[in-house]
Amino acid sequence: MSQTNETQAVVIGAGIVGVCAALALRQAGLAVTLVDPDEPGGEHAASYGNGAFITPASIIPMSVPGLWRKVPGYLLDRDGPLTIRWRHLPRLTPWLLRFLAAGMTTARVERTAAILSGLLHDAPDRHAALAAAADVPGLIERRGVLYVYPDRAAFAAEALSWRLRRTAGVVWRELDAADLQAFEPALSPAYRFGIHVPAAANCADPGAYVAALAAHGERLGVRRVTAQATGFTFEGMKLRAVETDQGPIACNRVVVAAGMASARLAAAAGDRVPLEAERGYHVQLTGGAPGGPHLPVMPSDGKMANIVTREGLRAAGQVELAGPGAPPDWRRAEILLRHLYATWPGLSRDLPVRRWMGNRPSTPDGLPVISAARRSPDVFYAFGHGHVGLAAGPKSAALVAALVTGSTPPLSPAPFAATRFRW
Template sequence: MKADVAVIGAGAIGAQTAVQLAERGLDVVLIEPGSVGADHAASYGNAAWLSSHSVVPPATPGVWKQLPGWLADPLGPLAVRPTYLPRSAGWLWRYLAAASTEAKVAAIARHLRSLLIDAPRLHAEVAERAGLSHLIDATSGLMHVWRDREAFQGDAFGWKIRREVGIDWRELDADEIAAMQPDLSRDYRYGFLVAEAGHCRNPGAYVAGLVAYAERLGARRLEARALGFMQAGGRLTGVETSQGTVACGAAVIAAGVRSGVLAALAGDRVPLESERGYHVTVEGEDVPGPAIPVMVGDRKVIVTKLAQGVRCAGQVEIGGIDAAPNWRRAEILRKHLAEIVPALDTKDAKVWMGHRPSTPDGIPVIGTASGIAGVVHAFGHGHIGLVGSARTGRLAAQLAAGETPEIELAGFSARRFARRAAEAA
């Protein structure tokens, strides 16, 4: 098989990249072993937020004090499986170090803002071209609620950082929240509305629809697993797959949590870990739920009304890619959902677990590979892979097509990890 560009992985990132390349008239092969838009990918089961304000990394200064709790409470909102600690210790160390000062967090926020600033609009535009406008609500706004103003103080640091990078929001009192969210528990009496943000109405269908659009433009799919790269004189000549070789001059690594192995083959060792997350979804078009997607501060969960029902998503579990899901975590989410939306019958909620592909600093890896010219990295989006996919797809396509990327990418380079390792040595 021959192509101009091979895209490895058909999650949100690979799908957006394939669309951008196909729209340029390039010959694209999309390599993906699973069904497109299906539940094996993180892009299927996320909370569907197009949160252009998600610029604060998961770790913040002082969070290391909570490490003993993460190990002791296997069902806490963030937990590390003790048996997996030896394998994750290096990543965890970098995770804590990356955000150890306010200045470091502010720098991360500036990078993420440059990636996400107009994400809802970018999604609306690509969805319109793909005939998927019904799946994107770029103007819904997103809401954050707390029990009262005092409870908000625990999260105030992140909002200060957001303010510094130009994010705006409207403060809400109990009456305003009740008027805007009639189905929400009255326990939540203080909130913010971030008007610039939006959401997707069905992330799995969105990814599948984007891939179908790329195919209408001429992209081809190869049901296979990418295994490695072929090169001549340091330049890419092809991608080896479980179904033979794809001869190509450029390839984009967008294989989610499994991207690290491929990146290493292309010359970059990237610390990539799964932040395992869960959801429960109560299916039904007319079930009660939030009119505006909502993050509930004390429970650290997001509740979003989707086209197919109401979803409650959250939790971070560091336990590796291969361990079986701990469905007691989903049961915790189900209980949260029942209390957040009291009128909702949650007994038949469907459960899911997926892998956020996470770098320790919360910044994705977007850029050219160090070892093989023609290989482009587009992975490591952690908590922001759906919202970040629209611009990442553009950037990956620009790099693969030899164009100048539309934003400065130095802070997203895989080489930042090599530099830090060298500095520490």
Template sequence: MTATTTAPADQPSRTDLVVIGAGVIGLSIAHAALSRGMGVLVIDRTGPAAGASAGNAGGFAFSEIHPLASADTLMASPKWLLDPLGPLSLPLRYAPMMVPWMLRFAKASLPTRVAASTRAQAALMAHAKKVLEPAMALTGTSDMLRKTGQLQVFESSRSFDAARRDCDEAAHYGYSFRPLIGADAIAGVQPGLSPRFTHGIATEDWWAIADPKLYTLALAKSLTGKGGRIDTAEARAISVSSEGVTIHLADGTTLAARQAVVAAGAHSHRLAASLGDRIPLETERGYNTTLPPGAFDLRRHITFSEHGFVAAPLSTGIRIGGAVELGGLDLPPNYARSKAMLKKAEGFLPGLKTADGTEWMGFRPSLPDTLPAIGRASRAPNVIYAFGHGHLGLTQSAGTADLVAALLTGAPPAIDLTPFAPNRFKGLL
């Protein structure tokens, strides 16, 4: 299936909106704009669903309101970093480039900032959950939604107690959790796990998609079927004038639009820089292996919290992946990380069939305080940024699209966007 179309010869020279990025965020925004009567062109350097939107774990993790930037993460980081194949890795040759980002991360981990980030994340999550099903109905993708829930499992009571504290706070925002003590209680939710896991937490406030790549491609097909356009083109820079926005492409040509949205994932900060906005976007490189259907009787998402990865049941197989490698955009993949997670999963899920898997690496666009950038460019009010969702791009896609559509049409956004202001890091270092 292809979603790319060619513009007709009599196409107007200036369209209403150009969305840069054909991942789940960009395509969701394009749908929201199209439904509000705007003419929409989406461009992407490699086409729809070619980045993180293709290889994520497929979860709508609405209850994940706590920022990665926290004192707990800072305390655990030295231990994690000592294991090159553990939950967090920082290749030595990339470490100097990460220093400014890590300093901002440390500042975002102060208690007052963690509390503010949690409140902002909870507001975005609640809005994303509210608008997801109507958005899916609009795009004809409702049959891909699964409300199967999630299970976190733990080998130690200490890790379990720490996770329960986060769950207790999330409960104040309406999310429910069920503690499970003992292997038998865990088996009642998900049979077949190793008895080494003695504690668990189950939640039904975690939904899933049948397959994230197929979902993103379905969004692309729906968009073109409704009159939107998608072209393969690489945006290198953006300039503005009183008449609108000009997108400068890698082949030397330009596109003109009245407004533009930058939703290019991990590449977005380079376009923002062309408008004078220095946004500290980094990449959390994630790895996974997708095993064929039938590899295990997995009934819901399983999060191995102490090991930093998940097992996800998709319509296309069982996906084992996660972890974080802070390695930028240019270092070659280190697939030893996906192999290490698969080896662990083999012990955690006795009977898991590990043959014939497909390995993948993708770039999660991440900002130091775990919140995305949603708002206008500082010097170009007709350019809107929507990137930096980290692990939560799929989860927050419909909510982000609704908020961006409000900005595009001059309507009041459903939540306060101040915590997500793209320029919030200015002057921090």
């Protein structure tokens, strides 16, 4: 038996990051157990309801220079793409201050974008390979994505973002009004300028994709346990077990990939990580939704993904800072719906609409945590992917698997260390 086969690894969380991590560890030869109280791909997880974009262009963090000036507006404006609930402001303030500081200068945003590009530049290829291996190649579509603007001036207002994308090697084609109508005949004529990023991909059904990857893992020998992880048993610095509500699971390595629940587990391994729920919503029209888009489309003013998934036409977006336990505010979903109808005026208003809310697990600096824990070299983290967890899942998994097995990492792990947060 090789050394790796003696390694008993537990992955906590079967969202996109956890299932990718379980697969990568199994492929590295480890014995792997994947633990989650819920079914992989279920509606409870962020990985179910996202915008399904897998694009190397998603490297711009939410926090950019000048954002702080808009915060009072976010507290008052109920219709914008970002909102902060007053009641939660005292609890949110420490995270919010770090978040604003992370985008305070152009240099900081440039650094974040460059690091995210390391995670995302090959995301479409990695997902295509993963989907093919899992026998669901059709779930990753490679037709590019379209960013649409009212006019060129609105595009020019995002000059910093596009400059950083160009620096990161993202290639695009500019579309004038006529080109845009040729790409998307049903698009509102209010959009007269577009950008097509041909290298981008999308997932046709994020929930089914996570479920398929988990099933693929099981076929490769990943053991699935339905349980909620509650903590760890250590002997000195050595990990002996993951504790769960169904009893302990003996192991000598663990990867915490539990989305929003990861901060609590990280605390049990000695790390305080500021993790906040950037809550997002989607609305989904069931049925074929004629009059909608062909390609994945991001209208610049709505900051939402418009995408035809196998379940229907979805508009996913919104950032609501309200704490993970707060009840959904379905008015956020109505904003998406109104915007969807305005963007695609030919859509029928009679199609049934499903509404969903989920938690983006977000660090204030816009980078995930992928590192070993402070307390034990046997505990590893892969969480905090915020807006890009679907796209970044496979590369994050490759990185954490390299850290666990001591092999050469596919990119520098330094920016993702849990210890970067000083209190």
